[in-house]
Amino acid sequence: MSFMEVTAFLWEGFQISLLIFAVTLICGVPLGLPIAFCSMSKFKPLKALSKIIVWIVRGVPLMLQIFIIYYVPGLLFQKPLFSQVDRYFFINYGVADAGRITAVLIAFTINYACYFSEIYRGGIESISKGQYEAGYVLGLTKGQIFYKIVLKQVIQRIVPPMSNEIITLIKDTALANCIVVCEIIKQANELAATKALVWPLFYTGVFYLLFVGLLTIVLGRAEKKLSYFRS
Amino acid sequence: MKKLIALFLAALMALACFAGCAAGKTDTDTPETTEQKDQKIAVVGYTIYEPMNYFDGDKLVGFDTELAEAVFAKLGYKVLFQEIKWENKYTDLNSDAIDCVWNGFTANAADDDGIQRSEKVAFSYNYMENRQVIVTKKDAGIAAAADLKGKMGAAEGGSAGESYGKSFEGANIKAFDVQTKCIFEVNAGTADFAVVDEQLAKSYVGKGDYANLQIVEALSSDVEFYAIGFKKGNPLVKAVNEQLEALAADGTIAELAEKYPKVKNSVITDFSNQK
Amino acid sequence: MPVLEVKNIKKSFGKTKVLKDVSFSLEKGQVLVIIGSSGSGKTTLLRCLNFLETPDEGQILVNSKTLFTPGQKYTDEQIRENRLHFGLVFQNFNLFPQYNVLQNVLLAPTLLKKGTPEQLQQQGKDLLERVGLSDKLESYPYQLSGGQQQRVAIARALAMQPEVLCFDEPTSALDPELTGEVLRVIKGLKSADSTMVVVTHEMEFARSVADVVIYMADGVIEEMGTPEQVFDNPQSEKTKAFLHGAQSF
Numbered sequence: 001m002s003f004m005e006v007t008a009f010l011w012e013g014f015q016i017s018l019l020i021f022a023v024t025l026i027c028g029v030p031l032g033l034p035i036a037f038c039s040m041s042k043f044k045p046l047k048a049l050s051k052i053i054v055w056i057v058r059g060v061p062l063m064l065q066i067f068i069i070y071y072v073p074g075l076l077f078q079k080p081l082f083s084q085v086d087r088y089f090f091i092n093y094g095v096a097d098a099g100r101i102t103a104v105l106i107a108f109t110i111n112y113a114c115y116f117s118e119i120y121r122g123g124i125e126s127i128s129k130g131q132y133e134a135g136y137v138l139g140l141t142k143g144q145i146f147y148k149i150v151l152k153q154v155i156q157r158i159v160p161p162m163s164n165e166i167i168t169l170i171k172d173t174a175l176a177n178c179i180v181v182c183e184i185i186k187q188a189n190e191l192a193a194t195k196a197l198v199w200p201l202f203y204t205g206v207f208y209l210l211f212v213g214l215l216t217i218v219l220g221r222a223e224k225k226l227s228y229f230r231s
Numbered sequence: 232m233k234k235l236i237a238l239f240l241a242a243l244m245a246l247a248c249f250a251g252c253a254a255g256k257t258d259t260d261t262p263e264t265t266e267q268k269d270q271k272i273a274v275v276g277y278t279i280y281e282p283m284n285y286f287d288g289d290k291l292v293g294f295d296t297e298l299a300e301a302v303f304a305k306l307g308y309k310v311l312f313q314e315i316k317w318e319n320k321y322t323d324l325n326s327d328a329i330d331c332v333w334n335g336f337t338a339n340a341a342d343d344d345g346i347q348r349s350e351k352v353a354f355s356y357n358y359m360e361n362r363q364v365i366v367t368k369k370d371a372g373i374a375a376a377a378d379l380k381g382k383m384g385a386a387e388g389g390s391a392g393e394s395y396g397k398s399f400e401g402a403n404i405k406a407f408d409v410q411t412k413c414i415f416e417v418n419a420g421t422a423d424f425a426v427v428d429e430q431l432a433k434s435y436v437g438k439g440d441y442a443n444l445q446i447v448e449a450l451s452s453d454v455e456f457y458a459i460g461f462k463k464g465n466p467l468v469k470a471v472n473e474q475l476e477a478l479a480a481d482g483t484i485a486e487l488a489e490k491y492p493k494v495k496n497s498v499i500t501d502f503s504n505q506k
Numbered sequence: 507m508p509v510l511e512v513k514n515i516k517k518s519f520g521k522t523k524v525l526k527d528v529s530f531s532l533e534k535g536q537v538l539v540i541i542g543s544s545g546s547g548k549t550t551l552l553r554c555l556n557f558l559e560t561p562d563e564g565q566i567l568v569n570s571k572t573l574f575t576p577g578q579k580y581t582d583e584q585i586r587e588n589r590l591h592f593g594l595v596f597q598n599f600n601l602f603p604q605y606n607v608l609q610n611v612l613l614a615p616t617l618l619k620k621g622t623p624e625q626l627q628q629q630g631k632d633l634l635e636r637v638g639l640s641d642k643l644e645s646y647p648y649q650l651s652g653g654q655q656q657r658v659a660i661a662r663a664l665a666m667q668p669e670v671l672c673f674d675e676p677t678s679a680l681d682p683e684l685t686g687e688v689l690r691v692i693k694g695l696k697s698a699d700s701t702m703v704v705v706t707h708e709m710e711f712a713r714s715v716a717d718v719v720i721y722m723a724d725g726v727i728e729e730m731g732t733p734e735q736v737f738d739n740p741q742s743e744k745t746k747a748f749l750h751g752a753q754s755f
Contacts, residue, residue, distance in 0.1 A: 074328060091309060130596060130598055131602070136558060137663075156604070192411060192412070194286045229604045
C-alpha cells in the first residue's frame with residue numbers, strides 16, 4: 001500500500017473523527033448554556049439535579065459513558081436501539097455504523113455540554129455584581145444586561161478554557177474506537193490487522209497535529225480579537 | 232466524502248428518531264419495523280482475523296465471511312458484518328447489538344473465570360479445528376515451556392489463547408483487544424510472545440512487517456474447535472446448523488476450503504457426531 | 507414642592523438594623539451631602555433610593571408620586587421605571603469594559619430609545635465635554651486613570667437625565683491626587699435644575715457644595731442642616747466627635 005493510499009484510507013477515518021468533533025461542538029456548546037443556568041438556578045431541586053448530572057458525567061470516564069449509552073438499552077430493556085438504527089440504515093441505505101455513531105455523538109454531546117456548562121458557570125459567576133448594578137441603575141432590563149453587558153465579558157473569560165476543551169475534544173474522538181466506530185485510530189489498527197502495516201498508527205498523529213495546529217491558530221485569533229478590552 | 236455525508240445524515244435522522252421517541256411517540260423502533268421491505272437482517276460480529284474475516288481491498292472476505300454469507304443467503308437474510316472488540320463479545324450478543332459471533336470462535340474452551348463458553352452462549356456445530364500457538368521473534372530463543380517463564384505474553388482479552396497462555400507457569404499474559412494487536416506487540420518488542428489462533432498465525436507470520444516472526448510449533452495446544460456463537464435461546468442456531476449440513480452436503484464448504492488453502496486441512500464437513 | 511421625599515425608611519439585613527427610620531426631603535436644585543462613618547447606613551440609603559435594595563418600611567416619593575410603599579409587589583418593569591428617576595455613580599465606577607468611553611455613555615439611552623442616534627451621539631459628546639473628556643471618546647476604560655473613569659461614569663449617569671443623581675463615595679477608590687478633578691466636575695454640575703445626593707468623606711468638598719448636610723450614625727439621621735449649622739455649630743455629641751475625628755486626619 002502506497003503512502004498516498006494509506007493517507008487516503010486514514011483520511012476516511014479522520015473524517016469520522018471530524019464529524020464527531022463538529023457535531024459535539026455544534027450541539028454541546030449551546031446545550032451547555034441551559035445546564036449552566038440550571039446549576040446557577042435559585043430553585044434548589046433544579047440546581048441539585050443539574051449539579052448531580054454534571055457530577056456523574058464529569059466523574060465517569062467518557063469511554064464508559066459510550067458503553068452505557070450503546071449497550072444498556074439492549075441489556076436492560078431488551079431494546080437495542082442503536083443496533084436497530086445500525087440495521088435500519090444498513091438495510092435501507094447501505095450505510096453501516098449509523099447507530100454506533102449516533103451513540104457516540106449522544107455520549108460526546110452530553111459529556112462535553114457538562115464540561116462547557118461548568119466553564120460557562122465559572123465565567124458568568126466571575127463577572128462582578130457591580131456590572132449588573134450599573135446596568136440596573138441605568139434602567140436596563142435583565143436581558144439587556146446579560147446580552148449587552150455581561151455576555152461579551154463572559155466570552156472573553158471563557159475562550160481560553162474553551163480552547164483547551166476543544167483541543168481535547170478532537171483527541172477524545174479516538175474513544176469512539178471502543179465500540180468500533182471507524183475513526184482514524186481504528187482505521188490504522190485495521191491496516192495493522194489487514195495489511196500487517198505498523199507505521200500508519202503513528203502516522204495518524206500527523207492528522208491530529210495538523211488539525212490541532214489549525215485550531216490553535218483559529219482559537220488564538222478569537223482570543224486576540226477579544227483582547228481589545230480588559231475586564 | 233459521500234460516505235461521510237450519508238453517515239452524517241443517518242446520524243441526524245437517528246437523533247431525530249430518538250427525539251421523537253422521547254417526545255412520547257409510540258414505539259416505532261421495534262425490530263419488525265426497522266426490517267422493512269420484508270428483508271431480514273443478521274448482524275454478524277467479527278474481528279479482523281485472516282483467513283477467517285479480513286479485507287481484500289475494500290471487500291470483507293475470508294472463510295468465515297463467505298460461509299456466513301452462504302448460510303444466511305439460504306435462510307433469506309441480508310448480512311451486516313459488524314466489527315467488534317473481542318472482549319465485548321458477550322455484551323454485544325446479550326444486548327442484541329449483534330446476532331452472532333462468526334469469527335473463529337473456539338467453542339470447547341473455558342474463559343478466564345473457569346466457566347465453559349458453552350454455558351454463556353449457544354454454539355452451532357463445530358466447523359473447524361484449530362490450535363493455540365505461540366508466536367515469537369525468530370531470535371527470541373523461546374523453544375520450550377520453561378523458556379516462557381518470566382516472559383511477557385500478549386493474548387486477545389477473553390480468548391482461548393489467553394487461557395492457554397496462562398497455563399504456562401510463570402508466564403505474564405497481558406490482554407489486548409484483538410489477536411492481530413498481539414502480533415503487533417511482539418513485533419514492536421513490547422511483548423516477548425503472543426498466544427494466538429493457529430489459523431491466524433499462519434496468515435500473518437512471515438508476511439510484511441512481520442517477516443521476522445515465527446510460530447514455536449513445540450508449544451502448540453491440543454486441538455480445539457471453532458463454532459458460531461449466539462445469544463442463549465436464539466432460534467437461529469438450529470436454522471444455521473441445518474444450513475451447515477446442507478452446505479457440507481452440496482460441497483460448498485469444501486469449495487470454500489479450496490479457496491482458503493490455509494484452513495483446508497482443518498475444515499469439518501461431517502457433523503453427524505455432533506447432533 | 508420637594509423633588510424627593512423619603513419617609514420613615516427602615517432596612518435590616520438579617521438581624522442587623524442598617525436603617526432605622528430615616529426621613530428627609532430635598533428641593534429641586536439642592537445638593538444633599540451625607541456624611542458619617544462606615545457602617546452608618548449611608549450607602550444602604552443610596553441603594554434603597556436606586557432600588558438596588560428594597561426597604562422594609564417607609565415610602566419614597568419623587569415629585570409627589572409614590573415610587574415605593576411597603577407591602578406592595580412591584581414587577582421588574584415597575585422597578586425599572588422607578589429607577590429611571592435616579593442615577594447612581596458608584597465608588598468603583600463599574601464602567602463597561604468592552605465599550606469605549608462614548609459607547610459607555612450611549613449604551614443605556616440607545617437601548618431605551620431616548621432619542622435618535624444622531625441626537626444621542628451629540629448629547630453624549632456634549633456630556634463628555636462637560637466632564638472634560640472630549641479627547642478620550644474612543645478610549646477603553648482600562649486605558650483611563652481612575653479619575654477619568656469616574657468622570658465617564660458621571661457622564662454615563664447624566665445621559666439618562668435622572669431627576670436625582672446619587673454619588674456613592676465617588677472619590678474613595680481614587681488616589682488622593684485624582685480626587686480633585688472628580689470633585690470639581692461634581693461641583694460643576696450644581697445648577698438650578700440638578701438635584702444631587704452625595705455620600706462622601708471629603709469634608710471640605712461637602713461644606714462647599716452642600717445645600718443640606720446630613721450626618722448619619724447607626725442608621726439614623728443624627729444631625730441635619732445647612733453646612734454652617736452642621737459643620738460649625740453641631741448640636742449632637744456624636745456629630746462633634748465625628749467632625750473632630752475627621753479634622754484630625
